[in-house]
Amino acid sequence: MSPDAAPPLEVHDLTVAYHKRPVLYGIDMVAPAGALIGVVGPNGAGKSTLIKAIMGVVPISGGWVKLFGKPFRQAVNRVGYVPQRESVDWDFPVSVFDVVMMGRYGRLGLFKRPGKADRDIVRDCLDKVKMLPYAGRQISNLSGGQQQRVFLARALAQESDLYFMDEPFAGVDAATEAAIIELLTELKARGKTILVVHHDLPTAQKYFDRILMLNMRLVAYGPTEEVFNMENLQKAYGGRLNILTEVAEREKAVAE
Amino acid sequence: MNGFIPAFDFQTVFVEPWQWDPVGTAWIVGMGFLVSAACGLVGTFLVFRRMALVGDAISHSILPGIVIAFLISGSRGVLPMMAGAVAAGLVTVALIEAIHRGSRVKPDAALGIVFSTLFALGVILLALFADKVDLDPDCVLYGEIGLMPLMQEARIGSVSLGPWPVLQMGIVFLVLVALLFLFYKQLLVTSFDPALARSLGIRASVYHYGLMFCLSVTVVSSFEAVGVILVIAMLIFPAVTGTMLTDRLPLILGLTLPLGAMYSLLGFHLALWLDTSIAGAMVVVAGALFGVAWIFSPRKGLLALALARRRIQHEAATA
Numbered sequence: 356m357s358p359d360a361a362p363p364l365e366v367h368d369l370t371v372a373y374h375k376r377p378v379l380y381g382i383d384m385v386a387p388a389g390a391l392i393g394v395v396g397p398n399g400a401g402k403s404t405l406i407k408a409i410m411g412v413v414p415i416s417g418g419w420v421k422l423f424g425k426p427f428r429q430a431v432n433r434v435g436y437v438p439q440r441e442s443v444d445w446d447f448p449v450s451v452f453d454v455v456m457m458g459r460y461g462r463l464g465l466f467k468r469p470g471k472a473d474r475d476i477v478r479d480c481l482d483k484v485k486m487l488p489y490a491g492r493q494i495s496n497l498s499g500g501q502q503q504r505v506f507l508a509r510a511l512a513q514e515s516d517l518y519f520m521d522e523p524f525a526g527v528d529a530a531t532e533a534a535i536i537e538l539l540t541e542l543k544a545r546g547k548t549i550l551v552v553h554h555d556l557p558t559a560q561k562y563f564d565r566i567l568m569l570n571m572r573l574v575a576y577g578p579t580e581e582v583f584n585m586e587n588l589q590k591a592y593g594g595r596l597n598i599l600t601e602v603a604e605r606e607k608a609v610a611e
Numbered sequence: 612m613n614g615f616i617p618a619f620d621f622q623t624v625f626v627e628p629w630q631w632d633p634v635g636t637a638w639i640v641g642m643g644f645l646v647s648a649a650c651g652l653v654g655t656f657l658v659f660r661r662m663a664l665v666g667d668a669i670s671h672s673i674l675p676g677i678v679i680a681f682l683i684s685g686s687r688g689v690l691p692m693m694a695g696a697v698a699a700g701l702v703t704v705a706l707i708e709a710i711h712r713g714s715r716v717k718p719d720a721a722l723g724i725v726f727s728t729l730f731a732l733g734v735i736l737l738a739l740f741a742d743k744v745d746l747d748p749d750c751v752l753y754g755e756i757g758l759m760p761l762m763q764e765a766r767i768g769s770v771s772l773g774p775w776p777v778l779q780m781g782i783v784f785l786v787l788v789a790l791l792f793l794f795y796k797q798l799l800v801t802s803f804d805p806a807l808a809r810s811l812g813i814r815a816s817v818y819h820y821g822l823m824f825c826l827s828v829t830v831v832s833s834f835e836a837v838g839v840i841l842v843i844a845m846l847i848f849p850a851v852t853g854t855m856l857t858d859r860l861p862l863i864l865g866l867t868l869p870l871g872a873m874y875s876l877l878g879f880h881l882a883l884w885l886d887t888s889i890a891g892a893m894v895v896v897a898g899a900l901f902g903v904a905w906i907f908s909p910r911k912g913l914l915a916l917a918l919a920r921r922r923i924q925h926e927a928a929t930a
Contacts, residue, residue, distance in 0.1 A: 374715070411810075438806045442806060444659075447659060449860055457803070457804065460797075460811055461813070466793055469796075
C-alpha cells in the first residue's frame, strides 16, 4: 500500500452528548502511523464513547473526525474494531468460525457471499490467536480469554490499517494477555495504528508507546514517558487516590 | 372425564377430512404451515435480537392501521391492508423509541403503553364503525383458519390459484425466504453485534426497520388465519424450539419449516378431535413440542442436565 499523506486518524474538537448531556468535550488528537495508543481515564470518562464516536457507532454532536484524510464512511474498510466482550450475547447460535467471518463482511459488499479466499483468511486469523482447533465450536462454550481471542481474530480478518480495541485485556487469563501483546507488537511492526481503551493504569505505562488521558475532556496526549506523570494522573483521576498510590508504588518499585 | 373430552377415533380425526374434502383440508393445513413458517423465519431474528415482545406489540398495534386503511379505501384489498399494517407497525416502533429516548421511560414500559394504546384505539374504531367495516372482531382477535376454503379464490383466467389469503401468505413466505437468502450476512451481524455492523459500514437501523417492515407484512397476512393474539406464538415457538435442538442459526431457520408443518397438521387434527379452534390447537401443539424438545434435547434438555448432574455426583462419590 502506498504511504498516506494524511495521518491514519485525526480528531478535531469532537463533542458527544447522550440525552443532551455532553460526555465528551472538544477532543483534539492526531494518531501517526504505527502508533500504539492507550486510552486511559476513570470510569465514565468517555473512553469507549471516544472510539465509538470516531467510528460513527454513536452520533457526534460537534467537531469532525478524519480517517486517512477521509470521513469514516469512505475509510470503512481500513478500520478494524474489537468491541467490549460483554457487548454481545455469547449464547447466540453461531460458531467461532462464523464470528470471525463477520470481519470479512465489510469487504463483501451487499449481496456477495464469503468465498474460499475469505474462509482461508478466517482460518489463518484463528490460527494466529491459537483458536483454530475451536473453529467449529458454538461460542457459549468459550472461556473469557478465548472469547477475546475470537474477537481479535475477527479484527485481524478485517485486514485493516487502523484498529480500535475496547478493553481487550479485561478479564483475560495471562496466556491471552501475552498473546494480545504479541499481536499488538506485530501489528505495530507492520505499520498499523492501534487505539486501545485500557482500564488498568499500572500496565498502561508498559504496553503503550503513546497515552491518551481522558476525563470527558482531553487531559493529556503524547508519548508515554512525557505524559504518564503524577500531575496528569491527578488531573484525570482527581481524588481517586488509591489508584494513584498504586501507580506511585509501582513506579517506585521500577525505579528501585 | 369422558363427558368433557370427545372419544378419539383415528378414522374420523385423521382420515375422513382428507377423504371428504381433500382440497379444503389441504388449504387449511397449507395455510397453517405457511403462517407458522413465515412467522417462524421473521420471529427467529426477533428472538435473537431480544425483541420477541416487539412482535407481540406490532401484532396488536396493526389493528388501528388496518381499520383506518379499511375506512379510507372501503375495501379489504391486499394493498390497503398491507399499507395500513406496515404504517402502524413502523409508527409503533418509532413511538417506542421516541418515548424511550425522550422521557427515559424504559423500553419495555414504553412498548407496553404504545401497543396497548394503539390496540385499544383499534378496538374502539372497530366498534364505532362496525357497520362500515367488514371486519369481525372475533376473527381479528382469534383468526379463523377453518374458513380458508370458503375465501374468495384467486384466478388467472380459468385456473384457480387457491383462496386469496393462502396465495398471499404463500407469496409473503417466498419473498421472506428470498430476502433472508440475500441479506443473511447483514441480518446476522446486525443481530449479533450491531456496533461491529456499524463500524463495518452496515447500517443497522436499515435492517432493523426492514425487519419491522417484514414483521408487519407477515403479521397482517397471518391475522385472518390465527388472529393478532395467537400470532405471537407462531413468531416465537419455532425459534425457541429450534434452539433446544441445535446451536446453528441456519439450522434453526431451517427447522422452522418441519416445525411449522407439525404445528399445522397436528393442530388441525387436534382441533377436529376436540371440536375446537384450529389456531388455538396449533399453539397448544407448538407448546407441547417445545416441552418435548426442552425435556429431551440432547445438550440443553432437562433429562440431559439431570443425567450429567448424576454422573458428576457419582464420580465425586467414587473418586
